Amino acid sequence: MSKKYAIGVDYGTQSGRAVLVDLADGTEVADHVTPYPHHVIDEILPVTGKKLDYDWALQHPADYIEVLKRSVPEVIRQSGIDPADVVGVGIDFTACTMLPVNEQGQPLCLLPEYSENPHSWTKLWKHHAAQDEANEINRIAAERGEKWLPRYGGKISSEWMMAKVWQILNEAPEIYEAADQFLEATDWVISQMTGNIVRNSCTAGYKAIWHKADGYPDKEFFKALDPRLENLTTTKLRGDIVPLGTKAGELTAEMAQLTGLIAGTAVAVGNVDAHAAVPAVGVVTPGKLVMAMGTSICHMLLGETEQEVEGMCGVVEDGIIPGYFGYEAGQSAVGDIFEWYVEEAVPAYVKEAAALENVNVHEWLETRAAAYKPGQTGLLALDWWNGNRSVLVDTNLTGLLLGCTLLTKPEEIYRTLLEATAFGTRKIVDAFHGNGVAVDVLYACGGLPQKNRLLMQIYADVTNREIKVAASKQTPALGAAMFGAVAAGADKGGYDSIVEAAEKMARVREDSYLPIPENVAIYELLFQEYSKLHDYFGRGENNVMKHLKAIKEEVTE
């Protein structure tokens, strides 16, 4: 029998990437990236040229199809394989990235009668303009004692489906009316590939307050938000919600022509980027925390039971791997804090020295920062440059650097920022571990583990846990391909379960990061100090960060 393959397509914030994977062992045979032609639309709406409000972030749905059109034929061409040997396709997406569609499943923004209204466009995950609606949802849910609220750590985010839908209703009721359904972009792309609209349990669970046993919150809750929302879940969010790995359908003839694949190829239901990465590092059982480390960190964990954990983003049964409760938490800025420092705050002499040595500024700082022992800088920081996503869930918190003297060096500050983000992860690890969801070992994927060894050693020391690193540089896309193989099934050359697919296809690097006992001991002391600052500034004892923000807003108006 000829070799069999699957294709995974990872839809990120700036671009989409297709990866062609050998099903026997997970080898990534070819990959190709298509930057979105319309980029992130966060300043000007293309059709009107009108300025968008602050905090808006939209995307163009045609860009998603462009990725299929350019990147899928390219991986087939590069690999030289017969398209008939591609047994399944899966995708993963940022989330909640959502759009309104009409009865035919067409995005309203592509129809001339609606395209001038920004609310007809795809709202990207980082569209943060629905914060007022999120606040109201949280207030009303808390008042009513909604039992689903603790499943989301006590607060839902402005990034999620209900806040975004409500913003559309409030600001553009005509678009709300015209929408036959609101879909996650991941489900919309699958509908374009197969002709079937099928909602997946991952985005429904984490981003749309859906629960396997209880379904959506009841109508009375939605009525309490706004009487016009009463029937939202049975009308514009209607439809069966199916587990990850389910076959959504088969590639249509039209899509086969566009992609160069064979009509009838199995297509898996949509998935989320961070969640798809979990089986791709071989994690299919509890106790192993997967960190997707880049500009931010998503922390993913499996558990046997549904526990309430302070500040977690959510817990969803079957939300990552069927048969387990999938937990998600996160830090809203990690690499972005290092980027801020490198771009905005290092002295010119550092940039010049790095250029002379032909290394980038991060690498220059890392080498020098690595020469310090834990605690030797005398510095401590709170990693809230972009607020706090877990455990405190407060976007109004800001960063703090403590302990500077006239002798403080840039590399010491850089090391302190690395450490601060590790302490942020430790808070999340402790929150889970202390609430009965074991965290025994860490797995890292994403860009940062490839870029900064010091950072990874600090994370191992601060958490006192081994860290295994993904062998793949395209972990979410590999995971998406694995779900594509599961959609195909073993009799078509794929796999019957994601656990089997992970056994054969997932890989981590041979070398791992182990905690160094003397570093662990010092970091334990520093973490106690971090925790004091964390609670003092984060739990209301000293609201100076919020006061500063309020004064800033007042004088800026």
Ligand SMILES: Nc1ncnc2c1ncn2[C@@H]1O[C@H](COP(=O)(O)OP(=O)(O)O)[C@@H](O)[C@H]1O
């Ligand atoms: N050597 C480095 N050490 C630490 N951080 C780095 C280094 N090089 C780049 N970064 C940070 O990595 C982040 C990008 O990570 P990456 O995983 O590639 O992106 P994304 O999260 O968009 O997928 C940026 O925020 C950047 O500041």
Ligand SMILES: O=C(CO)[C@@H](O)[C@@H](O)COP(=O)(O)O
């Ligand atoms: O929120 C989630 C996952 O739940 C992500 O899709 C979102 O943060 C986007 O992450 P990336 O920027 O793609 O790493």
